[in-house]
Structure formats: C-alpha cells, structure tokens
Amino acid sequence: MSTKQHHAEQQHNARRELQQTIAGDSARQAQRRSVTRVASVAAAIVAVGLVVFGLWSAQPTNVSGSSQAPAFTLKTTAGTSVSLADYRGKPVILYFNEGAGCGACTQQMAGIEKNPGFAQAGIVVLPIVMNTAAQIKPDLDRFGVKTPYLLDDGTVSKAYGTLGKGMHADLPGHGFVLIDANGVQRWQGNYPSMWLDPATLLNEVKSRL
Structure with a gap:
C-alpha cells in the first residue's frame, strides 16, 4: 500500500x-x-x-354534642360587640372559616344569606374569622356579604376546637357549630371541601334541633 x-x-x-x-x-x-x-x-x-x-x-366530619357552648364576646366588622348570650332563646350557627383571602369561604356566607330558610326558621348565623375588619371587609364587599363578621384573636376558635381543621394549623378550617336556644352545643361539622350547600346546612341544623 x-x-x-x-x-x-x-x-x-x-x-x-x-x-x-x-x-x-x-x-x-x-x-x-x-x-x-x-x-x-x-x-x-x-x-x-x-x-x-x-x-x-378530605371528607367532612360531623360530631353531635350536648355540652354547654363556650361563652364569648367579640368585636364585629360593623364596629359593634356581639356576645353569644345575646342570642339566648334562638338557635345559632357559628360559621368558622379561614377568612381574608379565602374566596370560597366568603362565597359560602353569601350563599347562606341568599337562602331565606334560615331567617324563616329563626336561626342566626354568625361568621367568625381571625382577621381585622380592614383585612376581611374587601372580601365582604367583593361578594356582597352583608352580615357583620365577628373578629376573633384565636381564643374563640380554639375554645370550639376549630383550629387546624383546614389547610392551616393556626387558623380555623371550614366548619359550623350549632348551638340551641338554651346555649347547648348540639352539633359541629367540618368541611375541608370548603363548601356546604346552604340548603343541606339548613336541613342538617333543623334535624338536630
């Protein structure tokens, strides 16, 4: 080669x-x-x-009860003060939720307001959040909610065992507490789905009174 x-x-x-x-x-x-x-x-x-x-x-949990509901007095977004004792003689639903920034929570209250069955049954719904008035008011305005919100520093939410029931350990989840006309706690339900149809809530409450 x-x-x-x-x-x-x-x-x-x-x-x-x-x-x-x-x-x-x-x-x-x-x-x-x-x-x-x-x-x-x-x-x-x-x-x-x-x-x-x-x-x-994330399934809902429902607990029946028959203990005296913890007493409380809280400021509201309307600038007033509300005590649980103010409603003795009427059934009361406490609506604990995450508050500011939770659109689903505010929509829940807007849906409750649109259902006339609560007022017709003489049932009072008190929404409770761990916010200041300045923090929660924009959400109420956005969804057209008229009911004053009760402003909790965490004391009431803790007393009713609602903290850590949702996505945040230091906030309430999305739940309801039923207190009868005598101040006795009859039922508590937590709904991680962030919604409970108001008609279903009304039926649930009526069945326990």
Missing part, C-alpha cells in the same frame, strides 16, 4: 470513528431526554394522584 493510500485510509477510519462517536452521543442524549420525559410524566402522575387522594380523603 502506498503512503498516499495509507493516509487516505487513516482519514477514512478517523471520520468513521468521529461519526460513530457523534451517533453514540446523540443516542445517549436521546435516551437521557426520554428518561427525563418519563420521569417528568411519572412525577406529574404522582402529583395528580396525591391531589386526587387529598380531595377524596
């Missing part, structure tokens, strides 16, 4: 090795991309599964 032919063969072999190297790198990159895509899809499936599980596992 001549020197020229030998040199040409070396160049050919070098080009072939380079092509093989490039092809190998491309294959490895494609494999890595494929693995990454599979991992991403798997992670997404797991995330969706956790969300679905969370939604399905």
